[in-house]
Amino acid sequence: MPHVIIDGHIYEFEGKPGLLQFCLDHGIELPHFCYHPSMSVPANCRQCLVDVGAPVRDRASGEIQTHEDGNPVIRYFPKLQTSCSHVIADGQVVHTARTSKKVARAQQDTLEFLLINHPLDCPICDQAGHCPLQIQAYKYGPEGSRFEFQKVHKPKKVKLGPRVVLDAERCINCTRCTRFTDEISKSHQLTIIERSVKNYPITPPGVTFDEPYSMNVIDLCPVGALTSADFRFQARIWELASAPSIAPANAKGSNCYLWTRDNLVLRITPRHNPNVNEYWLPDEDRLVYHRFNANRPLGPQVRGAGGTLCEATWDDAFRAAADVLAKAGERTVFIASAFATVEDNWLLLQLAQSLGAEIAGYIEHIEPGHGDGWLRTDDRTPNSEGCRRLGLMPVDAVVLRARLAAGAIGALYVLEDDPIAAGLCSVEDLGDVPVVLHYYNTTNETLHAAQVVLPAAMVAETIGTFVNEDGHAQRVVPAKAIRDTNRTLMMQMGLSRADRHGTPFDRWHNEAHYVNCKPSWELLPEVARRLGVDLQHGGPRRIMRKISEKLPAFEGATYEVMGLQGVLLPERVAEEAPENA
Amino acid sequence: MTKAGDWQSYQRVLLPPVRNLHHLDAYRAQGGYDILRTIFNDWKPEDVTQCVKKSGLRGRGGAGFPTGLKWSFMPPANPAVPRFLCCNADESEPGTFKDRQLMEFNPHLIFEGILIACFAMSMKACYLYVRGEFSSWITLLERELACAYDANLVGTGMLGTNVNMDIILHKGAGAYICGEETSLMESLEGKRAYPRIKPPFPAQQGIWGYPTTINNVETLACVPLILDRGADWFAGVGAQTHPGPILYGISGHVNRPGVYEYPTGMLITDLLEIAGSMRGGKKLKALVPGGASVPVLRADMIEGVTMDVESLRAAGSMMGTAGMLFLDEDTDMVAFLRRVARFYHHESCGQCTPCREGTGWMENLITRIDDGEGNLRDLDLLLDLCDQMEGRTVCALADAAAWPVRNTIKRFRNDFEKRCRPAVWAGVA
């Protein structure tokens, strides 16, 4: 097999790999800025320079010439090569900064150049702490600077669009942002203007940088030149903890990180998954985090004699919910949720079955024309495919209203949704029919009509599985803690994040950021228990194992297999009905 | 010695002394476009390339690359894949003003050269990329090109054959970097003129990603002469390794600056004489032999040096574009270098870190020295910056910016040291 020698170590390779990517894939660190694996290679930052040599072949015979000791004669390229643009060939010898003084010096020189006109305002820069320029300057850069002149001044605080702010002085002109808009999103909303050291990216005249993927350039920018209008100056990066999750704003299930500090989600960034979203995340998936923090319920409530919702203990609330169900019996209608996990919907099915009641289906949230064939979909929920694979269909509003009008419904049990806001029925339609509601936010309009309301954990707080519209099953882990002590959730949180959430002994610890809610996989068994039904399951991991064993549509979707990258489920047979629905 | 010794009897061929030669009629009256017809009827494309190879023609755009060899890099013609010629008329190297002379006085020679080159490489179109500031010559080229189209010398079914060729005139917007071949292509495609990394070379992926050959105006203007008079004639003019007629653009402190056509390999001292010697009887101090980017030569370094690649390399400089700048004894070399550095700072496309940052820093340092506030250590820093820029960028502009700095400081170090603040102040005890 062809081989390449990098810093004295032999590596085998196949095909025609690019040198920089090959090194990164093999754990060899090479400083770089402009290179990005999914975009064109302009080789403009000149940071990734390496020394490359090739074996000398005899002109006549084509044989590789050797020294007396049998080693091949190596002829080095006259200039250092940019590893990002260099394609490896058999027998080549590569020296990085670790084994070549020349390379080390070149990389140091480039960093000196990059820093002379850089404002060096790390103390107030959002990028500080995870800044490639900062990291590489420490590792490979010179000590101090020989530059004794006024730095070049460029526009600062430029609002490129509603979501992205530019500080042109920090820009190192890597053109990653403009290449993104040219090659990936194809909006062509950014371009570099001016020449030489005055260069910076900006929108063309009359254009606003408002494309639905604009915030990706913030992640791409290797410095703090492009910042999020929303997250700017909100937190230092070392105060944040991140948890791998799934973006809930559409049915694509883009992989993301939720970044938290003091138990509030402060931003959402993309997580690489070659099978789903590659490196990208639409803006809509990033800006949903406010929902996790704001307008969260204070605790369970039950509608009292006076007709108002009154605070209740969890125990009272469960009992009240159980009463409602016991009274309505098989005339209860359950409504599943495309916002809830597969596990939660499954438990709802079990509860309905035990009562001999019916599940009307899940509420669809379709926004026609919203999808773009890429990472945004018409469907604004993360798990409708998961519901369909459980055999659940969209609720037929006409039928539901007719049955309500005919008095055929004894109670409505709604899982993590808002039927009134969704237009499924109105308060008048509901009349006296008691409603039990699992809900996320106090803005939920069905609260006005509900008898018992149970605050449910959101995607940022729970454990569970979502299936995206392509049949990709992916799991989430909690990024923030709930008020309750729940061992299963805590186990998945990871220790380091508990530090960041603080303990009551920390001065900045804020108890109000711990929402008094429970995951539906805890709420449903509690209600069931009070009806004398046993839904004990041993946690979402076991539920999912059971589902994957029982339902062919979920074959193989265990937590172990899904890992952090998910798994593609078998093709769904359209009219498949689960055996125990 | 070179064969340019008989330059006194040299007959001009690129810019012959013919009245109104820029008109099609006058050009044709001189036998213009005859060789094109002959070639179309009787030649095979490979033979044309072979002839150019044999002539020894080297590119006149600055790099001096053998033209026939460049043409032979084109992949085999495939009717399904378009391929382009590009004529580089973006002339903007300081001290270079020869191409515009051809555009003004002999545009049809350029067109004919373009068409022959297109024939040699089986191309159907040539982009003629003209620097935007050359507006009056653009008007002239447009008019004459229209005449050539009307006379069926270009276009569909040209010269009564079934061959179709087009020449597309394209105006640049006036940036030096657009003269670099790959950034010219970017600019032509409507993008920002950032040079591309090579490989892939233009012959593999050029304009719109298709195989492309790019040549300078003067290079292409030599082609009809070679085909008309024969490769041997061309190879016999001027220096052996760098033959042919060439346009010397002479400027600076001489009595008669201007564009002079002579064979290559002329003695620099002869050319100075031709240009009327130094103004005011002053002594020569320095010479930049080939446009601002080539290393400057001190007056004592030009004895016996001739204008061809080898002799100039031996003398420590380069042929470049043969735009010769003579500087007299009163010249302030610091101010000269300051101006040169300012140019490259202004014109760097700003893509590569070393060039973008280095050119500006260099100008800062030289300006400080020129203002009398420089330090001796600044000179070493400048030389260091040259090391940090050379050979580490996408295109050769960074090299072109570093060479003058390195060589002017090296060859006129005294002039610079005198202007710097002393390292130790006298009288401070």
Ligand SMILES: Cc1cc2nc3c(=O)[nH]c(=O)nc-3n(C[C@H](O)[C@H](O)[C@H](O)COP(=O)(O)O)c2cc1C
């Ligand atoms: C910064 C830079 C500027 C250049 N400007 C010009 C120019 O204005 N005109 C030109 O003919 N060649 C210019 N060149 C050279 C071209 O890249 C290219 O080598 C030339 O057009 C090839 O033509 P030739 O082989 O006929 O010489 C420039 C090169 C560099 C690096």
Ligand code: SF4
């Ligand atoms: S703004 Fe950032 S991404 Fe864009 S060119 Fe500058 S450094 Fe690169």
Ligand code: SF4
């Ligand atoms: S060397 Fe200078 S001019 Fe050439 S591509 Fe790089 S930055 Fe642009």
Ligand code: FES
């Ligand atoms: S990564 Fe920027 S030049 Fe290679």
